Amino acid sequence: MLHVTVGHPRTRAMLDLQESAERAGLRFRALRPAGERERIIFIDKYVTFAQILNEPSIRSHDIILFTDAYDTLVIGGANEIGRAFLTSGDDIIFNGETTFWPPATSPDDPLQAYFDNYSDKLCRYLNSGCYIGYAGAIKKMLSECLAWSQEDGDHDDQRLACRFMINAAERHNLKISVDVECKIFGTLGGSLNFYHYSGGSVRNSQTGSWPSVIHANGDKSSIGILSIINSIQRIYPEGIDxxxxxxxxxxxxxxxxxxxxxxxxxxxxxxxxxxxxxxxxxxxxxxxxxxxxxxxxxxxxxxxxxxxxxxxxxxxxxxxxxxxxxxxxxxxxxxxxxxxxxxxxxxxxxxxxxxxxxxxxxxxxxx
Structure with a gap:
């Protein structure tokens, strides 16, 4: 499984992520090559990611895990992540969060209305900072989103992903979901108090799940938590209770x-x-x-x-x-x-x- 992340590969947070990903058995690749220091944000994520997915070495059935670079950590193994994805039957699974972002464009914004009713779980809103899917499915999504961005000037990658899931996935014969149960992705923003460190892993007390990827989205004061967890896993690979x-x-x-x-x-x-x-x-x-x-x-x-x-x-x-x-x-x-x-x-x-x-x-x- 290929793990692609966005960011400069020599930052401390990025090094923590790379170390955790390689320890998990993932093949790690940064979107921003060494030597290039400009951050990749919004639509540029899709532009750069699409270039990688068009490389001959990437096959349509390859499973790709995408994460942001500066606020994520892998704590589960590649086999565990792959098993959770394959069991779902989905083509793409997005990280879920507790709030709709970016803010609704109007009181009756159809995108927010869709996710308001998507599930009764707290993490029902799509977050594009982490997702996993087949390379071919992701390529179709990025192609459509990039076309929309050129047509109407919408450069927000998260809103574009919401639009694709609601308006275009069925047309492309793709099954896309949000990980509302936090089985693969654990989102700390707005729900940090639900998460506990237990026996070398992290558990969500609301869903009872043990997510393999932790995303410290939103309030960045929780990013330091990821570094502490990575240090513990480095010293105690078997975990500590x-x-x-x-x-x-x-x-x-x-x-x-x-x-x-x-x-x-x-x-x-x-x-x-x-x-x-x-x-x-x-x-x-x-x-x-x-x-x-x-x-x-x-x-x-x-x-x-x-x-x-x-x-x-x-x-x-x-x-x-x-x-x-x-x-x-x-x-x-x-x-x-x-x-x-x-x-x-x-x-x-x-x-x-x-x-x-x-x-x-x-x-x-x-x-």
Missing amino acids: LLAVKGQRGFLHNTLDKNGFVIHEKPSKDICVAVRLGRNSIILLSADNTSLRSFHPNGGISTAKWAKNWEKLNIVEEKIFTCHGNELNNYTQKINTSLGVCEFPLEAFAAWTNEHLCRLMVTLSSL
């Missing part, structure tokens, strides 16, 4: 000036990071991830450099206990709620830095 601790009102957080814990509704940089050691046991990292939390029988909390008995927490019937049989909430600042483990919220990675990640890895290596 990070967890969060949650009560009724939110996630457990380390406090920076006290030994206790507090609960906040939203994840932040001091969210407690739990690491699963076995099926029913975890350890809890300290706030700066340089050591482990150690729980004493008298209710005190300290830190340790490696896990012994006092550092291990046991999970019993969805509650967390220390090795002394004390509930973890006895060590909190009067939270008065039972605490249990949950999947690690992906948005927590947004506050992480490479130094933060390195400290975590050093601590884990000492276990």
